Amino acid sequence: MLDDFNLEQNIVYKILINSVKNNKYSHAYLIETNGYSKGLDLGIAFAKYLLCPNSYSNNKKCGSCSQCKNIDKNEFIELKIIDPEGQWIKKSQLEELQEIFSKKSVLGNKKVYIINKAEKLNPASSNSLLKFLEEPEEGIVAILITENIHQLLSTIVSRCQVLSLKNKINLDNFSTKEKIAHYLSNNKEDIENFINNEDNIVKIEKVIEFIKYYEDNHLNTLIYINKIWNEIFKDKQDIYNAFTILLLFYKDVLNLKLGKGVQIFTDYVNEVNNLEEKNNLDEITNKINVIMDLREKIKFNVNNNLLMDKLIIQLGRCDVK
Numbered sequence: 270m271l272d273d274f275n276l277e278q279n280i281v282y283k284i285l286i287n288s289v290k291n292n293k294y295s296h297a298y299l300i301e302t303n304g305y306s307k308g309l310d311l312g313i314a315f316a317k318y319l320l321c322p323n324s325y326s327n328n329k330k331c332g333s334c335s336q337c338k339n340i341d342k343n344e345f346i347e348l349k350i351i352d353p354e355g356q357w358i359k360k361s362q363l364e365e366l367q368e369i370f371s372k373k374s375v376l377g378n379k380k381v382y383i384i385n386k387a388e389k390l391n392p393a394s395s396n397s398l399l400k401f402l403e404e405p406e407e408g409i410v411a412i413l414i415t416e417n418i419h420q421l422l423s424t425i426v427s428r429c430q431v432l433s434l435k436n437k438i439n440l441d442n443f444s445t446k447e448k449i450a451h452y453l454s455n456n457k458e459d460i461e462n463f464i465n466n467e468d469n470i471v472k473i474e475k476v477i478e479f480i481k482y483y484e485d486n487h488l489n490t491l492i493y494i495n496k497i498w499n500e501i502f503k504d505k506q507d508i509y510n511a512f513t514i515l516l517l518f519y520k521d522v523l524n525l526k527l528g529k530g531v532q533i534f535t536d537y538v539n540e541v542n543n544l545e546e547k548n549n550l551d552e553i554t555n556k557i558n559v560i561m562d563l564r565e566k567i568k569f570n571v572n573n574n575l576l577m578d579k580l581i582i583q584l585g586r587c588d589v590k
């Protein structure tokens with residue numbers, strides 16, 4: 270039950286409890302796990318809190334009514350949990366959900382759907398979800414759970430109340446490479462592999478060099494793109510990671526612009542400073558959106574040369590004053 274999280278996730282716990290008590294719950298929550306392993310459990314506990322007639326009406330700590338029991342058995346039709354099917358969450362899964370939820374509620378006045386590993390939404394399912402979020406229906410609550418908020422479309426994030434769970438690890442004193450490893454994955458083995466592979470520091474610096482080159486040369490970067498990018502980042506995972514590093518770098522530029530200081534590229538403060546001076550707030554946020562949108566396309570079989578041409582041209586549009 271939700272009370273189980275009172276100690277470990279006190280802030281989020283209080284926000285959720287109060288939103289229901291005051292009948293001011295959101296139509297959509299986005300729970301950012303930050304490496305906390307019980308994010309899905311928390312999501313289900315909250316769904317139970319919303320759906321159980323006892324905890325809702327008189328704040329009893331239920332768990333034993335027929336609704337609660339059916340939820341435990343995953344047999345409660347007004348709660349749907351979506352997990353990735355294979356590599357991605359598919360559009361058909363979202364369509365099926367909308368079909369089920371379009372029927373009138375049988376048991377109560379609320380329906381909840383949980384999207385677990387929301388970073389696995391692909392462009393098609395992201396768009397389906399976006400339509401669903403844009404026209405919120407009375408009584409339907411979405412709970413998205415993600416290990417990596419940076420992989421979600423900004424348009425989805427902006428429609429959700431974001432709840433950030435407490436991370437066990439404080440990244441403050443980590444190197445840039447270690448921080449990036451934690452942003453790329455929450456899997457311990459993946460993180461260690463990334464940190465231990467010496468090539469990755471080279472790759473991080475190649476991304477920074479690319480950014481510097483682009484910011485100095487703009488569209489002329491197209492001529493040298495093979496040398497400064499295509500010959501270095503070849504397979505899909507490499508390109509995806511490189512785009513994430515690109516994204517994190519511009520986000521750090523934004524952090525600096527907003528007075529929050531450099532958070533990830535702490536080993537490259539001068540480089541972040543230079544870019545912050547060259548870009549105004551609109552330029553930075555537009556560039557972040559361009560990179561996020563194009564990064565989504567990497568999940569499909571996009572041609573690498575074409576992808577980079579698009580990136581440079583679209584970044585160029587952000588720079589037109």
Ligand SMILES: [Zn+2]
Nearest residue numbers: 321331334337
């Ligand atoms: Zn109950």
